[in-house]
Amino acid sequence: MMTSRTDPDSCPGVLRTHEAADGPLARIRVPGGRLAPDQVQALAAAAQDLADGNIELTSRGNVQLRQVRDAAALGERLTAAGLLPSASHERVRNIVASPLSGRVGGWTDVQALVPALDAGLRAAARLADLPGRVLFTLDDGRGDISGLHGDIGVHAVDENTYAVVLAGRDSGVRVGAAEAVDLMLAAAHGFLELRGEQWRLHEVPDGPARLTDHLLATRTGLDTTAEPLEIAAHHDIPIGWLTQADDRVALGAGVPLGSLPARTAEFLAAVERPLIVTPWRSVVLTDMDEWVAEQVVRVLAPMGLIFDANSPWLQVSACAGMPGCAKSLTDVRADVAEAVHTGRVIIEGTPQSALEGLDAGQVVAAGRQHWSGCDRRCGRPRGAVTDIIATADGYRIVPSS
Ligand code: SF4
Structure with missing residues (x-):
């Protein structure tokens, strides 16, 4: 069904909170779900000091805080932690990427593209006009992310080539790895030209086809294929012990109903390893040696994190x-x-x-x-x-x- 938008995009951020029934809600964009340990600690402290004591994980791998008591103080803390690098572009940094990419499986490391895509979004003043609902997806070929039906994405088909995915479907366009980020940014500009009042690409009449034509007309060197990929929604949450390509260990942990208590987050931060928030309301703690990973399970399983793939x-x-x-x-x-x-x-x-x-x-x-x-x-x-x-x-x- 085609939706016609008459009301403004009201996606919450930090600088513009949402008035939920239980108080202001702040959503913090976490491109690629990537959090450094000090950022996890900053979120835990903010949840404790300024909100309801929990960090909520969203279905886009972002996080949000409820019952925010002092949004200005929250903004200052997040800015200091590098979690609010742009006031103008904060709500457009919606980027999900295969969480295990570069560590376990996949054709290529799409996590490595996240900083460049994020920086490219923030560098273009016009892209601040993207609706906060637009979602960028980076799938390393395992099929975990493209099925989320983002608006603009790439999906690795081999080590050096990506399929361009628009509104959750393979556009048939193929792009080399070196051009992938530039092409996504060009697609974002193209979407702004096409969108009218719509918030999502699939809402624009013939949006994906028109955006494909726009890309082919404005960029050279793009390849097209007659065999589009089949893209399906996957429910394949990385849970438990995962051996990385470098023989270190990643631990996937489910978070019941996506609500991570600040105290648990403090323990995650104390491990001093990168944490990835997934779009399935779970986290992946990465780059540990076996001894550290064993201690993490021993401490955090009793605190409610789920390391058992058979948990209800x-x-x-x-x-x-x-x-x-x-x-x-x-x-x-x-x-x-x-x-x-x-x-x-x-x-x-x-x-x-x-x-x-x-x-x-x-x-x-x-x-x-x-x-x-x-x-x-x-x-x-x-x-x-x-x-x-x-x-x-x-x-x-x-x-x-
Ligand atoms: S589905 Fe839940 S969150 Fe959404 S409007 Fe209804 S009660 Fe509220």
Whole structure:
């Protein structure tokens, strides 16, 4: 369905917070999900001192703080930590990249492209006009990121070549590794020319085809192919012990409902290794030797981080719900936590049949499931997901189709 935008883009940032039902919410862009240890520590301290004590991980690998008490002080702290490098461009730095890239698997290291893409976005004054919803994707060929249906992306097809992905589909255009960042920036400029009032490329009539034509007309040396890649949504969260190409260890850790307590984040920072926030509400702590990785699991598993790929927590996601959202009919996060703790989230099983009018304690569902406090289903992941939706008459279960 084509949407016509009449209201302004209201994506929150740090300098413009969102008035949630439980107070101001600040969203902090983390290009590529890449955080240095001192940045993790700065976020933990800010969550503790200026917000509700938790760092929320978003479905774009960004982070947000709720109940912010002093946005100006938050802005100063984040600027000092290098997490707010541009006032004008803060909300356009939406870049997701294959989290394990350069360390485990993949054709090439797309994480290495993130700083150049981020710098290129910030260097172009006009690109500050991009809607805050525009998403840039960098997939190293394993297929974990292109399926997120970003607006402008590249997807490695071999060590030196990328497919150009527009609105989540292969455009057929191929570009060499050295030109990939420039081409994405050119596509961002092209989108601004085409977009009219729309926020996302897929909302623009024939947007991907018109943007492809624009790129082919304005840039030389682009190759096209008749065999587009099939791009699908993956649910392949990196969890547990991962041996890197350099024989060091990365640890993938699920964060229940994407809410990372500041105290846990302080422990992650204390390991003094780079941390990557994934778009699946998990983190990857990288570049450890085995002894350090063993200590991390020993300390952080009891604090609630998930290192077991078979945990039911990895099957569930939930919207903000009550009290963060005024539209919510219930405290959906408390309900889903109770479902996990009482064994009603089943990892594998017969898909749930459609039911309605259920009390929270009656909901039992197998496989991936998203719980929502109302019919809008905010934050619902892509792909086959059972919806569990609060209504005025109790929960309704809508099986994945
Ligand atoms: S799904 Fe409904 S209740 Fe949940 S965050 Fe969105 S609007 Fe609020």
